[in-house]
Amino acid sequence: xxxxxxxxxxxxxxxxxxxxxxxxxxxxxxxxxxxxxxxxxxxxxxxxxxxxxxxxxxxxxxxxxxxxxxxxxxxxxxxxxxxxxxxxxxxxxxxxxxxxxxxxxxxxxxxxxxxxxxxxxxxxxxxxxxx
Amino acid sequence: xxxxxxxxxxxxxxxxxxxxxxxxxxxxxxxxxxxxxxxxxxxxxxxxxxxxxxxxxxxxxxxxxxxxxxxxxxxxxxxxxxxxxxxxxxxxxxxxxxxxxxxxxxxxxxxxxxxxxxxxxxxxx
Numbered sequence: 001x002x003x004x005x006x007x008x009x010x011x012x013x014x015x016x017x018x019x020x021x022x023x024x025x026x027x028x029x030x031x032x033x034x035x036x037x038x039x040x041x042x043x044x045x046x047x048x049x050x051x052x053x054x055x056x057x058x059x060x061x062x063x064x065x066x067x068x069x070x071x072x073x074x075x076x077x078x079x080x081x082x083x084x085x086x087x088x089x090x091x092x093x094x095x096x097x098x099x100x101x102x103x104x105x106x107x108x109x110x111x112x113x114x115x116x117x118x119x120x121x122x123x124x125x126x127x128x129x130x131x
Numbered sequence: 132x133x134x135x136x137x138x139x140x141x142x143x144x145x146x147x148x149x150x151x152x153x154x155x156x157x158x159x160x161x162x163x164x165x166x167x168x169x170x171x172x173x174x175x176x177x178x179x180x181x182x183x184x185x186x187x188x189x190x191x192x193x194x195x196x197x198x199x200x201x202x203x204x205x206x207x208x209x210x211x212x213x214x215x216x217x218x219x220x221x222x223x224x225x226x227x228x229x230x231x232x233x234x235x236x237x238x239x240x241x242x243x244x245x246x247x248x249x250x251x252x253x254x255x256x
Binding site for chain 1: 158161162164165168172176177179180183186187190203206207210211213214216217237238241245246248251252255
């Protein structure tokens with residue numbers, strides 16, 4: 001609420017996208033999605049505590065095609081946000097600040113996100129019930 | 132015409148002095164979620180395909196219910212801290228205040244409803 005309209009930084013339209021900046025904004029984006037997904041967890045708990053109809057309705061949605069896609073997106077977001085969160089916590093204790101280290105840890109996060117998300121989706125599909 | 136000294140106006144817009152607390156609780160809940168998320172994922176994978184009775188029985192066990200409550204409360208607290216910062220950065224004017232209040236109320240509601248649901252599961256299991 002400053003009186004002057006000062007220019008804001010960074011200027012995304014002229015700023016070259018880099019792994020570090022992209023991972024940073026994806027951390028925010030997945031954070032917002034996961035914040036909304038917390039209400040999905042709330043709905044699951046309420047339906048479990050509630051009537052059998054409520055429980056069935058929740059699972060019918062989660063088992064539907066849009067529900068499965070949403071669940072996979074939330075799972076991927078959760079894995080990414082958790083792994084990149086570890087990266088943030090390590091920065092907080094002063095580890096990995098060199099540019100080369102920030103890139104290396106970034107790629108590790110991307111790689112592990114793909115591997116762990118795939119593994120979770122595979123295990124969930126083969127557990128059978130939801131699909 | 133404004134007769135107030137520019138410095139006096141600037142002083143009024145200064146730090147609220149609670150930034151460190153916000154930062155620290157964000158990290159504290161992050162570590163809690165880091166520890167609890169693998170446990171939660173493991174539980175959920177084990178419950179795929181289970182009927183309502185089986186889910187209640189599993190979640191209603193004292194240790195599971197305690198960890199689940201810790202998970203849900205850490206999650207909603209961490210999420211509302213994060214949403215606050217995102218809104219501060221991208222939304223301005225009167226809508227920012229309205230959105231901040233709405234988000235705080237919504238996340239408080241989510242935490243309370245989840246806690247009550249866990250309570251009902253525990254005491255009816």
